Amino acid sequence: MNLADRLIVSLQSPIEQVRQFAPSLRGFISTFLLEEYDSEMFEYLRNDLGFHVMVNTKLIGDPEKINEEIDKMLLNSPKMITVLARTGQASMKILRQRLIDTTPVAIIDTPVASNGAGQFPSSVCRVITNQAALAKQSGIQSLMCSPKIFRVLRSTKDFNDCQFFITGIWPSWVVLPTDPENTMSVQGAIKERVKYLIIDEQVFNQGSLKAEILKVLKRMDNVLKKVAEKDTATFDKEDIASYKQGQSV
Numbered sequence: 001m002n003l004a005d006r007l008i009v010s011l012q013s014p015i016e017q018v019r020q021f022a023p024s025l026r027g028f029i030s031t032f033l034l035e036e037y038d039s040e041m042f043e044y045l046r047n048d049l050g051f052h053v054m055v056n057t058k059l060i061g062d063p064e065k066i067n068e069e070i071d072k073m074l075l076n077s078p079k080m081i082t083v084l085a086r087t088g089q090a091s092m093k094i095l096r097q098r099l100i101d102t103t104p105v106a107i108i109d110t111p112v113a114s115n116g117a118g119q120f121p122s123s124v125c126r127v128i129t130n131q132a133a134l135a136k137q138s139g140i141q142s143l144m145c146s147p148k149i150f151r152v153l154r155s156t157k158d159f160n161d162c163q164f165f166i167t168g169i170w171p172s173w174v175v176l177p178t179d180p181e182n183t184m185s186v187q188g189a190i191k192e193r194v195k196y197l198i199i200d201e202q203v204f205n206q207g208s209l210k211a212e213i214l215k216v217l218k219r220m221d222n223v224l225k226k227v228a229e230k231d232t233a234t235f236d237k238e239d240i241a242s243y244k245q246g247q248s249v
Contacts, residue, residue: 005030008054008198010167015041021201022049031079033198042076052079056107059083059091066091070098082107082144085131092138105165106135108145108153120152128152132159144198147184154192165196 009025010033011018022032022045031052032045045051055078059066073081083095085106095104108131110124120128128149135143136159144165145153153159168183189197 004028006196007031008033008165008196010035010198010200011041012036013201015044019044022051026050037073039076042078046076054078054080054082054105056082059095060087063090063094066094067098070095074098074102078102080105080142083140084109085135089134089138092135092140096139103142104140105142105144106131106138106140108132108135108143108149110149120148125152129156129158132162136162146182147188148182150184150192150194163196164192164194165198166194167198167200169197169199 004027007029008031009029012035015038018041026049029051031054033054033056034041035056037055037057042053042055046053053076055073057069057073059069070081080103081095081099082105083092085092085108092104092106108128110120110128129152132143132153141161142163142165143153143159144167147166147168150164150166153162153164166184166189169186169189170183184192184194186197
């Protein structure tokens, strides 16, 4: 897997601002995550710039309404579509059954009241593992979550076969947000076999955007090469072959 394919930048800015920096990211990343579905933004990123697009959705309601929302998004051929696992198995199963060339991703989250500092109480941990289990039962193997939730799921072997999309990735040279427990370094994510690293666009607001992207890629590249050489258990065969052949970004 090409290194740029593993980085996803989460967008929250309006399209006017995105137009100012998105073209600079071509060649450095391949996918943008839209926190809210916006057809104009989608078409600009995919058709004008050639990026893949991942869409965060709020698929809640009766099956007819859910299918209408999916139909609307599939018109633009997104690479991935998310669904909140806490909305229940019905919406996850509908999404899984409807998608052919698009990957369904279940978002595992917690009640707002449990997002404070410190470890999750056992009751919240049960909610987390139950959501992930329901996603798997619905046929969804890709899970998106925060680093803190990821650590809960990694504490059990039940989800070792899942593909993780981790939010809250912060390079070590960037000032951390207020909740460092809910962040993960690039190196930490790689060592944990995280396939997709979701980086908030604000990470790149410090200095030159292109320079910051290059820092992320170069440091990731160095970590990947070292780990691939010393620990073959950490990488898939395709990853190891790619880096040994010098095909990384």
